[in-house]
Amino acid sequence: xxxxETEVIYSVNxxxxxxxxxxxxxxxxxxxxxxxxxxxQNENTVVIGRNQNAWQACCCTCLERDGGNLARRLSGGxxxxxxxxxxxxxxITRLENFNKEKQLAVILDAVKELxxxxxxxxxxxxxxxxxxxxxxxYYFSAEAAYHHGSIxxxxxxKRLNNHLSVAPDKLYAKGIERxxxxxxxxGDVKEGITVEDIQQSIIASFYDKYGEAExxxxxxxxxxxxxxxxxxxxxxxxxxxxxxxPDFDMTFETRFSWGRIELGLKLEEGRIAxxxxxxxxxxxxxxxxxxxxxxxxxxxxxxxxxxxxxLVEYYGEEEKIMELAEWLRERDL
Numbered sequence: 001x002x003x004x005e006t007e008v009i010y011s012v013n014x015x016x017x018x019x020x021x022x023x024x025x026x027x028x029x030x031x032x033x034x035x036x037x038x039x040x041q042n043e044n045t046v047v048i049g050r051n052q053n054a055w056q057a058c059c060c061t062c063l064e065r066d067g068g069n070l071a072r073r074l075s076g077g078x079x080x081x082x083x084x085x086x087x088x089x090x091x092i093t094r095l096e097n098f099n100k101e102k103q104l105a106v107i108l109d110a111v112k113e114l115x116x117x118x119x120x121x122x123x124x125x126x127x128x129x130x131x132x133x134x135x136x137x138y139y140f141s142a143e144a145a146y147h148h149g150s151i152x153x154x155x156x157x158k159r160l161n162n163h164l165s166v167a168p169d170k171l172y173a174k175g176i177e178r179x180x181x182x183x184x185x186x187g188d189v190k191e192g193i194t195v196e197d198i199q200q201s202i203i204a205s206f207y208d209k210y211g212e213a214e215x216x217x218x219x220x221x222x223x224x225x226x227x228x229x230x231x232x233x234x235x236x237x238x239x240x241x242x243x244x245x246p247d248f249d250m251t252f253e254t255r256f257s258w259g260r261i262e263l264g265l266k267l268e269e270g271r272i273a274x275x276x277x278x279x280x281x282x283x284x285x286x287x288x289x290x291x292x293x294x295x296x297x298x299x300x301x302x303x304x305x306x307x308x309x310x311l312v313e314y315y316g317e318e319e320k321i322m323e324l325a326e327w328l329r330e331r332d333l
Contacts, residue, residue, distance in 0.1 A: 014043035021231035042082035053278035075137035085154035131184035
C-alpha cells in the first residue's frame with residue numbers, strides 16, 4: 001500500500017446536523033490514496049444509531065426541555081450523548097485504505113501519551129479504570145468508509161444520564177443501574193486535562209502513524225453549509241431523526257449478544273406487508289437485509305424461517321441470522 005496523503009479537518013460549528021452532513025459529504029468526496037481525520041463537537045445532543053427507535057433510545061421530552069438536539073447517524077450501535085466536554089473524531093478514507101486496527105491505535109496511543117492508562121476491549125471500546133470513556137462505530141459505502149467515535153473528557157454526566165434511555169434488559173445484562181455508572185470522563189482520571197489536549201494528542205498520533213500533512217489543519221465554518229445543504233436538510237428532518245412509526249399489528253422484542261431487536265410487522269391478508277426493525281446492532285446493512293427478507297412472507301413461522309435461511313446463502317452472517325430465525329420460530333403467532 002502506498003503512503004496515504006493526510007488531512008486534518010476541524011468543524012467549528014457545534015450543530016450536530018451540520019457536523020454529520022459534513023461527515024457524509026467528506027465520505028463521498030474523499031480522494032484515492034487519502035485519509036482524513038475529521039474533528040468535531042456537538043452541543044447538548046443525543047446521537048442515536050441508524051436503526052434505533054428514537055423514543056426508546058433517548059428521553060426526548062427531557063432533551064427538548066433542556067434545549068438539546070436529537071441526531072441520527074449513518075452507522076449502527078447505540079445512543080451517545082455529546083456536549084462541548086467531549087471530542088468526536090472520524091477517520092474517512094477509501095475502502096482499500098481502511099485499516100481499523102491502525103485507526104484505533106491512533107486514539108489509544110493519543111490517550112496513553114497524555115499519561116492515562118487506557119485499554120481497548122474486544123468490542124472496540126476504550127476503557128480506563130474499568131469504565132468506558134470512548135466507543136467506536138463504522139459505516140461503509142460502495143467506495144469509501146468512515147470510523148468515528150466520541151471521547152468523554154469533561155462531559156456533563158448529569159445530562160448524559162438524564163437524556164439517555166437504557167433498556168431494562170440491557171441494565172440487567174450489564175448489571176448496572178444508570179447510564180453514567182459505566183462511563184468515565186478522562187478529566188476524572190487526570191486532573192486538568194482539556195478537550196484541546198485530546199485534540200492535539202490525536203493529531204500528533206495521527207501524523208505519527210500516517211505521516212505529516214502537507215498543509216495545516218483546515219477549519220470549516222458554517223459557510224460550507226451551501227455545499228452540504230441537501231445533506232443538512234436530511235439530518236435535520238423529522239423523518240430522518242424520528243422516522244415513520246406505523247401502527248404495527250405485531251411487535252416482538254429481544255436482546256441478543258450482538259444487539260437489541262424490536263421487530264414490527266404490518267399485516268395484510270395473512271402476509272407481512274411491511275416490516276421495521278429497531279436495533280442498536282453495529283451492522284446497519286444486516287438489519288435492512290432482514291427487513292427485506294421478511295417483507296412479503298406469509299405470516300407463517302416456517303416461511304419466515306426459510307426466508308432468513310435464504311438470506312444467509314447470499315449475505316453471510318449465518319450465526320446472527322440463524323439466531324434470529326430460531327428466536328422467531330419460538331414466538332407465539
